[in-house]
Amino acid sequence: MRTQRLAELLTYQGIPLWRDVRVLRAVSQIVSAIIVVSLIAFFVSNLFLGTAAGFLLSETVLPYHESNSYLYAFGLGILNTLKVALVGIVLTTALGLVTGIARLSSNWQCEQLPGSILRPSEMYPY
Numbered sequence: 756m757r758t759q760r761l762a763e764l765l766t767y768q769g770i771p772l773w774r775d776v777r778v779l780r781a782v783s784q785i786v787s788a789i790i791v792v793s794l795i796a797f798f799v800s801n802l803f804l805g806t807a808a809g810f811l812l813s814e815t816v817l818p819y820h821e822s823n824s825y826l827y828a829f830g831l832g833i834l835n836t837l838k839v840a841l842v843g844i845v846l847t848t849a850l851g852l853v854t855g856i857a858r859l860s861s862n863w864q865c866e867q868l869p870g871s872i873l874r875p876s877e878m879y880p881y
Contacts, residue, residue: 804829 804826
């Protein structure tokens, strides 16, 4: 049975490999991945990330001095962004929770207050 299957694979007269959709998809993904990795490696090697940055950052999570590298400053920028995003997510979740609970209140003023705050903001396009 195994030799019969092998013989079928070796003597297959169907679609050639260069026209088979499955092969073309796999090859295009591999080529795309190689191109992306090559471009990233090229740009990272040419960005001088190891040289001293020469500027100060006003607010950092970790200690920073202007003699630190650009890569370290970039990493601190990402950490600062994550810190601000985390604070924003927590505050937005708390505001949404309070607003939702107030909308479910049996008190008329507590029920209408969140709507009067949110309705004007719904009129402005993003």
